[in-house]
Amino acid sequence: MKFIAGFIVALVALAIAGFAVVYSGVVNVAARGPDSAPVAWLLTTAMQRSVARRAAAEPQPAPSTDLKLGFRFYNETCVYCHGGPGKDPVDFGKGLIPEPPYLADTVAGWTGAELYWIVKNGVRMTGMPSFADSHKDEELRAVVAFIQKLPGMTPEQYAEYEKAQ
Numbered sequence: 643m644k645f646i647a648g649f650i651v652a653l654v655a656l657a658i659a660g661f662a663v664v665y666s667g668v669v670n671v672a673a674r675g676p677d678s679a680p681v682a683w684l685l686t687t688a689m690q691r692s693v694a695r696r697a698a699a700e701p702q703p704a705p706s707t708d709l710k711l712g713f714r715f716y717n718e719t720c721v722y723c724h725g726g727p728g729k730d731p732v733d734f735g736k737g738l739i740p741e742p743p744y745l746a747d748t749v750a751g752w753t754g755a756e757l758y759w760i761v762k763n764g765v766r767m768t769g770m771p772s773f774a775d776s777h778k779d780e781e782l783r784a785v786v787a788f789i790q791k792l793p794g795m796t797p798e799q800y801a802e803y804e805k806a807q
């Protein structure tokens with residue numbers, strides 16, 4: 643009994659401490675300067691584990707081969723935050739924390755189903771939007787196919803897609 647009572651008191655004390663931290667305003671919500679290493683680890687790990695779990699639980703998206711459609715979507719939307727070969731992100735993309743990653747460097751670490759899940763659902767509390775309601779499924783699958791071509795793509799090759807539009 644004593645042990646259980648002590649446990650409950652400890653839990654209540656923790657809850658009060660947690661509330662005090664939130665309510666006092668010490669949590670810095672500014673989108674300037676990097677997250678501290680522990681916070682960055684916590685957020686990145688939570689994001690990666692959440693995406694892996696949820697993408698695995700959903701039906702696999704059919705792979706797309708429509709790179710032209712994927713490019714159009716990428717160049718009209720994603721490039722402003724993520725940049726692309728020969729293209730820097732614009733000011734609002736540079737002003738986000740966490741920083742939108744340069745996808746050519748990171749896509750290989752994700753499966754197609756995970757990339758599709760991210761584009762469809764977005765990432766809460768980051769600048770990454772959900773495109774589920776604004777775009778057709780065909781476009782979501784096409785942009786995944788296009789970003790999977792980004793590693794090794796030269797600025798000239800990117801510009802070729804632009805000219806071919």
Ligand code: HEC
Nearest residue numbers: 689719720723740741742743748760761765768769770785
């Ligand atoms: C308004 C800015 C913004 C736009 C527009 C945007 N993104 Fe993102 N995206 C982000 C941010 C910020 C993250 C980082 C999220 C995180 O770290 O949890 C991100 C993360 C991602 C990731 C995960 C990458 C990784 O390695 O962690 C993928 C994939 C992605 N975005 C694809 C896209 C695609 C494709 C589009 C266009 C259809 C797009 N994004 C449009 C801001 C944006």
